[in-house]
Each structure stands twice: as C-alpha cells, then as structure tokens.
Amino acid sequence: MTGAPSDAILERMMALHPKIIDLTLDRVWRLLAALDNPQDRLPPVIHIAGTNGKGSTQAMLRAGLEGAGRSAHAYTSPHLARFHERIRIAGDLISEPALTAVLDECYAANGGENITYFEITTCAALLAFARTKADFTLLEVGLGGRLDATNVISQPAVTVITPVSIDHEQFLGDTLGKIAAEKAGIIKPGVPCVVGPQQDEALEVIEYTAARLGAPLLIHGQHWHVQKENGRLVYQDETGLRDLPLPNLLGQHQIQNAGAALAVLRHLDMGDRAYESAVTKAQWPARMQRLRSGPLTDQAPGSELWLDGGHNAAAGQALAELLSELPLRPTHLICGMLNTKDVTGYLAPLAAQAASLTAVSIPDEPATLSAAETAAAATAVNLPATTANTVSEALAAITASDPAARVLICGSLYLAGKVLRDNG
Secondary structure, eight states: OOSOHHHHHHHHHHTTOSOSOOOOSHHHHHHHHHTTOGGGGOSOEEEEEOSSSHHHHHHHHHHHHHHTTOOEEEEOSSOSSOGGGGEEETTEEOOHHHHHHHHHHHHHHHTTOOOOHHHHHHHHHHHHHHTSOOSEEEEEOSSSSTTSTTOOOSSOSEEEEOOOOSOOHHHHOSSHHHHHHHHGGGOOTTOOEEEOOOOHHHHHHHHHHHHHHTOOEEEBTTTEEEEEETTEEEEEETTEEEEEOOOSSOSHHHHHHHHHHHHHHHHTTOOHHHHHHHHHSOOOTTSSEEEOSSHHHHHOTTSEEEEOOOOSHHHHHHHHHHHHHSOSOOEEEEEOOBTTSOHHHHHGGGGGTOSEEEEOOOTTOTTBOOHHHHHHHHHHTTOOEEEOSSHHHHHHHHHHHOTTOEEEEESOHHHHHHHHHHHO
C-alpha cells in the first residue's frame, strides 16, 4: 500500500468476503441496485472474454477508437503497479480523488454485506463510467464470463471471445468445452459476437450458445481472416481487404488479437484511421515489454531486458514462438509463478528457446510457488535451472557470466507488477 486514501478503502474491501474468488452475480446485482443500476447508463459496451489476449485486444480497440476521434472508458484486471490502472475514464486513468470518492460510495452502499474485492471494485468502475460521457465502454472479463462481475450488461454493442484454452480449471471446469461455456456466457440475444481463433471443442460450444440466443457470429477463419504477409498485416472480411503495418505489440499471437480488434472496429465502421491506430498505437505493459530504463536496466547495461506476464500453457507457447523470431542471442529466464498454474505446460515450450532459468518466489504473494518448486519444474522439462532470492539477485548472477544476455522476466502478472513497481 502506498498510503493514498484509496488504498485504505481497498484494504477494507478485501475483508468483506472470506474468499478472493466466489463466482456468482447475486451480490453484484444487490449492490448495483443500491447504486441505482449504473450498468444501465453506460456508453455502448464492448464486452471481452477469453483465456488469452483479452487485454491486448482491448488495448488495440481503445487505440483504434481513439485514433478515430472517439473516447472510451476501459476496465481491465488485474493491475500491475497501481489499482488505478484498472479504470480509465474516457481514456485517462482514474484520478486518486475520483477513485477514493467512488470506492467510498460503493463501500457505504454495500452496508457491510459479503461481497468480493473484484465484485465491489467492478461496481465502482461501472459507477464511475456511468457518470462521465464517452463514446464507448470497454469491459474486460476478470474470470470466466457467465458469472463474472462484468456480466451485467443486458445489451452490449458487441461481445468478443478471444482464444480459449485450459486455465483456472478449479473455477471454470476441467475440459475445454466447460471453460468455453463459461466464456460464452457473455453472449447476449441478438448481439454480434466476434470470435478469435479457437480449438474445435471450444468453437462448437460458442456456436451452440450463439445459435440458442440468436446472436450473429463473426468467426476467425470463416467471416474474417488475418495474417502476416511480406512484413505487413493483411486483414480481410466480406467488406474487403486492409493492408496494415504489423502490430506494435510483439508476437504472432498479437496478429490474431489485432484481427479480433479489427473485426470489431470494422463492424462498427470506424474507418481507416481507426484500423491503423489499432495496430500501431496500442500500449499494453508486461506483454513482451522491453525494459529500457530504471534500476534493473542500470544494473545490467549490456543486457537486453524483457518483461512478460503470460502464465498458462498457451502463453508459454506464444512466448516461445516469439523468442524463436528474435535475433539470435542467448536467452535466460527469470521466472516466478503461482501454485494455481500449469507450470510444466508453461515451461515446456520455452525449454527449446532458453539457455537457463533462474527461479524466484513472487514477493508478498501467498499463492506463489517456491523458487525451488519452479526450478524443479524447469529441470523436469530439460531447462537448466537454479534459484535466487530476488529478481535483482537473479539478474546479477546471469549477467556476471553473460553480460550481453537477453533476459526475460516471466511467469506471472503479479511478478511483472512487482518488477514494474521496483523498476519505476
């Protein structure tokens, strides 16, 4: 906590429910009713669910809308360095006075009843959005979709489902189909849904849900196509073709995310300025972010330092593909993960691209895997591993033996947030 007034309120909110995650909408509906239902007074909503790519797709959508001269509220989670990152009001991070006021109001309206931290803070975001004019509202699902606190919009303008993969099985189900059913819970009757690349099992569930609700689908590979071609991004749908720069967010997976964003922008008929801005002006921290200044880069001036918060098997595969496309240079990982994640699934594809892994525990995070456990998982997939007490200690050891190394800090958004706070 930084000592800001909002931090004290957020601390109190953490104590309103014994569980961090308890999926139901009953408490959210109760509090929204006490707040006079702000969810019914939002600018047109674009609601985004999926396992991977939600945040990047939202960032591209916001960049595209702003490039077309439109304003957008945006809600995302988790935050990295400060809670304020979760709430953008008409493009700008919510101010400390505005955040304090809206949190205080929601805390009072809740009357001490049970409600999770995510639920009450989501209500606060919706209340803030309802009170400020904007052209659109971008809502990113926190977990799942069907019972997520953001799933209170009866008639969004568009919904989006980015790639679905296995993650959060303890909450969403142990098969891809069950998880896809939870994500598809954001589909609304008659509302168009843009669907990113999916495995067959997930797509079948999404198509079934949409057919039952009469929601038209815009599906990757059927209604829209996107690919890298001659160093450009080529997007095509039934209205024609667009030849655009490659996304400024790195990785093949970002081409697919850009395609989903472009499909939404095309559906909304935002125009060429929006399409180009979406792929060239999006900013999304801790998604293969190059660190170029701060104490860590000062500590290792000859190294190439990167940060990524991906944390499941699909993210590990995407990261490995990206590393394979970078110029040849020894790559060393500094990795910390949560004990709720598929560590082996995440690390296995990275083993072919990395020279070593130094494992750390995530500071101040009760659900962290110990450094020793992460190192053991790396060793099991033939990735040479050791441990360190801190990221700084790990970086020092790596650069002592390889001063020009490429170093990637990875494995968790919680670790990425700690790094950004310390390196700020």
